[in-house]
Amino acid sequence: SQKIEQNSEALNIQEGKTATLTCNYTNYSPAYLQWYRQDPGRGPVFLLLIRENEKEKRKERLKVTFDTTLKQSLFHITASQPADSATYLCALGSGGYQKVTFGIGTKLQVIP
Amino acid sequence: SAVISQKPSRDICQRGTSLTIQCQVDSQVTMMFWYRQQPGQSLTLIATANQGSEATYESGFVIDKFPISRPNLTFSTLTVSNMSPEDSSIYLCSVEGEPGDSTYGYTFGSGTRLTVV
Numbered sequence: 001s002q003k004i005e006q007n008s009e010a011l012n013i014q015e016g017k018t019a020t021l022t023c024n025y026t027n028y029s030p031a032y033l034q035w036y037r038q039d040p041g042r043g044p045v046f047l048l049l050i051r052e053n054e055k056e057k058r059k060e061r062l063k064v065t066f067d068t069t070l071k072q073s074l075f076h077i078t079a080s081q082p083a084d085s086a087t088y089l090c091a092l093g094s095g096g097y098q099k100v101t102f103g104i105g106t107k108l109q110v111i112p
Numbered sequence: 113s114a115v116i117s118q119k120p121s122r123d124i125c126q127r128g129t130s131l132t133i134q135c136q137v138d139s140q141v142t143m144m145f146w147y148r149q150q151p152g153q154s155l156t157l158i159a160t161a162n163q164g165s166e167a168t169y170e171s172g173f174v175i176d177k178f179p180i181s182r183p184n185l186t187f188s189t190l191t192v193s194n195m196s197p198e199d200s201s202i203y204l205c206s207v208e209g210e211p212g213d214s215t216y217g218y219t220f221g222s223g224t225r226l227t228v229v
Contacts, residue, residue: 004154034217041225043118043204044155046217089155093214099145099170100218102155 002028004103006090012109013080021075021106023090030092033066033073034100038087047088048075080110113209114139118221125195125228132191133224135205140185142211145218146178149202158203161188195228202226 005024013019023033032051036044050057050066050073057064063076077084087107091100115138125131135144146158158178159167167180181189192199204223209216 008152032214034214036217041121041223043116043206043220043223044218046113046209046219049215049217091155099157099160100214104152104154 002026002092002101004028004090004092004101006088006103006106008104008106010107010109012111015080015082015110015112017080019077019080019084019108019110021088021108023073023075023103025071025092028071028092028101029068030094032093033064034091034093035062035064035073035075036089036091036102038089038105044089077108080108082110082112084108085110113216113219114141114207116205116207116219116221118205118224120224121222122225123227125226127196127228129195130191130193131195131224131226132189133203133205134189135187135221137186137207141207142185143208144182144188145206146180146188146190147204147206147220149204149223151201155204158190192226195226197228200226200228 003026034049035047038044048064050064061078065074087105089105090103093100117136144161147155149155157170158173159169161167161180161182163182179191202223205221206218
């Protein structure tokens with residue numbers, strides 16, 4: 001069955017460093033991969049989408065890579081700030097109207 | 113992208129009762145999605161609600177337990193029926209950020225935190 005793995009343990013990093021979060025998947029051939037941010041008591045907020053034919057996508061301090069051979073996406077936040085502390089979810093979709101499948105999310109804590 | 117108002121934000125309910133969750137969107141949308149997020153688990157799609165037709169339920173979810181209404185293109189409700197403690201979860205509604213274009217992701221309501229005692 002399809003499986004998405006995100007590190008369920010919290011990631012603690014020092015302010016100013018680059019945070020790297022991992023999303024691995026098996027038994028899936030996604031057309032695209034999305035990343036969301038979720039704060040406590042709030043719904044997820046869409047951040048970025050990267051398609052299967054794209055290697056890298058950037059948006060301000062965010063960078064996402066997508067390696068369909070490794071079946072992995074990396075999500076980077078450069079010059080991290082305490083305000084970046086949240087849970088980050090990856091989601092995979094097959095294109096057209098197809099439901100996306102979410103990972104469990106990784107909690108990021110940026111320490112001042 | 114659309115803005116979703118979801119209510120209630122939280123509730124504590126007695127087992128055996130039902131709770132109806134409402135979502136109002138500030139623009140007309142064809143599809144609305146209902147998710148459940150249980151503690152320590154990923155977002156799981158319950159059903160897709162299209163205006164004017166029966167909702168489409170995912171495996172493991174049934175209409176008798178989670179009836180959905182979609183009376184118009186801006187509003188939907190999800191009812192959690194005959195609740196048990198296992199239904200304690202966060203429930204979220206969602207719409208496409210841009211209809212038919214996955215580039216914009218999905219927009220979510222703020223969620224309803226349900227506790228069944």
